[in-house]
Amino acid sequence: MSQHLEHRAAFETHLIGFFYRQWLMYQKPWPKGTNLSGQTAIVTGSNSGLGFQAARQLCQLGLTNLIVAVRSQTRGDTAADKLRKEFPNSSVSVWLLDMASYDSIKAFAKRCETLPRIDITILNAGIRTDVFRPHAVTNHEIVFQINYLSTVLLAILLLPVLKAKKPTSPGATPPRLSLVTSDTAYWAPPFKSPGPVLVQCDESENYKPMAAYPRSKLLQQFFVSKLAEYVDPNDVIINLSNPGLCGGTEFGADAKMGLFGRTMFTIFQGINGRSVSAGTNAILDAVVARGKETHGNYMSDWTIQPFPSCYYTKEGQILKERIWEETLEEFNFAGASKIIQDMKR
Ligand SMILES: NC(=O)c1ccc[n+]([C@@H]2O[C@H](COP(=O)([O-])OP(=O)(O)OC[C@H]3O[C@@H](n4cnc5c(N)ncnc54)[C@H](OP(=O)(O)O)[C@@H]3O)[C@@H](O)[C@H]2O)c1
Numbered sequence: 289m290s291q292h293l294e295h296r297a298a299f300e301t302h303l304i305g306f307f308y309r310q311w312l313m314y315q316k317p318w319p320k321g322t323n324l325s326g327q328t329a330i331v332t333g334s335n336s337g338l339g340f341q342a343a344r345q346l347c348q349l350g351l352t353n354l355i356v357a358v359r360s361q362t363r364g365d366t367a368a369d370k371l372r373k374e375f376p377n378s379s380v381s382v383w384l385l386d387m388a389s390y391d392s393i394k395a396f397a398k399r400c401e402t403l404p405r406i407d408i409t410i411l412n413a414g415i416r417t418d419v420f421r422p423h424a425v426t427n428h429e430i431v432f433q434i435n436y437l438s439t440v441l442l443a444i445l446l447l448p449v450l451k452a453k454k455p456t457s458p459g460a461t462p463p464r465l466s467l468v469t470s471d472t473a474y475w476a477p478p479f480k481s482p483g484p485v486l487v488q489c490d491e492s493e494n495y496k497p498m499a500a501y502p503r504s505k506l507l508q509q510f511f512v513s514k515l516a517e518y519v520d521p522n523d524v525i526i527n528l529s530n531p532g533l534c535g536g537t538e539f540g541a542d543a544k545m546g547l548f549g550r551t552m553f554t555i556f557q558g559i560n561g562r563s564v565s566a567g568t569n570a571i572l573d574a575v576v577a578r579g580k581e582t583h584g585n586y587m588s589d590w591t592i593q594p595f596p597s598c599y600y601t602k603e604g605q606i607l608k609e610r611i612w613e614e615t616l617e618e619f620n621f622a623g624a625s626k627i628i629q630d631m632k633r
Pocket residue numbers: 332333334335336337338339358359360363385386387388412413414415434468469470471530531532533534535537538539540
């Protein structure tokens with residue numbers, strides 16, 4: 289564990305750290321000669337917001353094949369048509385993926401086997417809500433379900449597919465897989481300890497949206513940092529990317545904030561939020577401009593940034609193991625443990 293990162297964690301968690309990130313971190317130019325010609329990318333939730341902009345920026349960089357992975361055919365077609373018009377040289381396909389359905393996630397990962405190559409995968413689809421809502425089938429709280437459980441399951445299922453498709457030419461960059469996370473994880477309330485962790489995300493009593501969302505992103509960070517230990521970065525580079533607070537996306541549009549809350553948030557976001565283009569650029573930095581050094585890391589502000597302070601404590605490492613074990617148990621039905629063990633071969 290890098291001591292430098294550990295020491296920075298307190299600063300990043302502080303409000304000054306937040307404003308520093310939002311105001312003083314500047315977008316880095318793409319490395320000279322960046323060209324994605326011949327490459328294939330998958331972006332989930334790419335019909336709107338950061339996902340759509342990620343699709344656009346990838347096409348701008350000359351991407352040959354783009355998979356727009358969305359839950360609505362109509363919204364996907366609308367987005368794809370815009371991209372086809374702007375980038376006639378890129379092939380854009382709409383594939384259905386509902387992150388609220390394990391069957392859909394499994395079918396999507398299976399379908400990815402049919403692609404001749406996959407260079408970049410961005411798991412961007414995510415939600416925020418203001419009220420406790422259990423998933424109709426799994427009964428898990430919906431933000432925890434979509435942002436954490438479903439996203440992590442898709443990442444696990446895609447790993448062997450990406451590995452099987454890694455380019456064989458010498459010096460070629462391995463496939464990159466990034467989970468779009470959030471710096472709100474710095475402010476996630478601690479989990480009660482000892483005892484099971486994941487079940488705490490399903491507690492409906494005293495439900496706090498400003499706890500559920502950061503926690504879902506914190507869990508991603510703990511899990512991916514452990515998952516990376518099982519994956520050779522020569523096979524697949526897996527990391528987490530944070531766009532920072534961005535204005536102008538659909539994020540939380542259906543949240544019932546009330547007029548006052550929404551007005552205040554919109555003003556705050558308008559003053560401090562990055563443009564969608566800058567936020568997207570920060571995500572793409574993790575999969576386009578960087579390489580194996582990002583494996584298992586949290587990428588934010590065009591560099592590797594620390595996980596939340598708790599990650600670097602003894603308790604944090606115990607928490608990481610518990611999150612890992614409980615998550616794999618949850619995914620017994622999908623054979624997740626075996627898939628991960630097999631990545632070592
Ligand atoms: N905006 C920010 O300030 C910010 C900051 C940090 C991190 N992030 C993260 O960035 C990601 C994108 O957010 P955004 O701001 O671009 O929000 P957005 O405009 O609301 O985009 C979210 C995307 O996720 C999709 N999605 C939601 N539920 C889904 C499901 N069950 N199955 C498949 N797709 C689903 C949405 O599809 P529909 O259109 O069909 O709903 C939409 O395409 C999220 O993971 C978010 O946590 C955002």
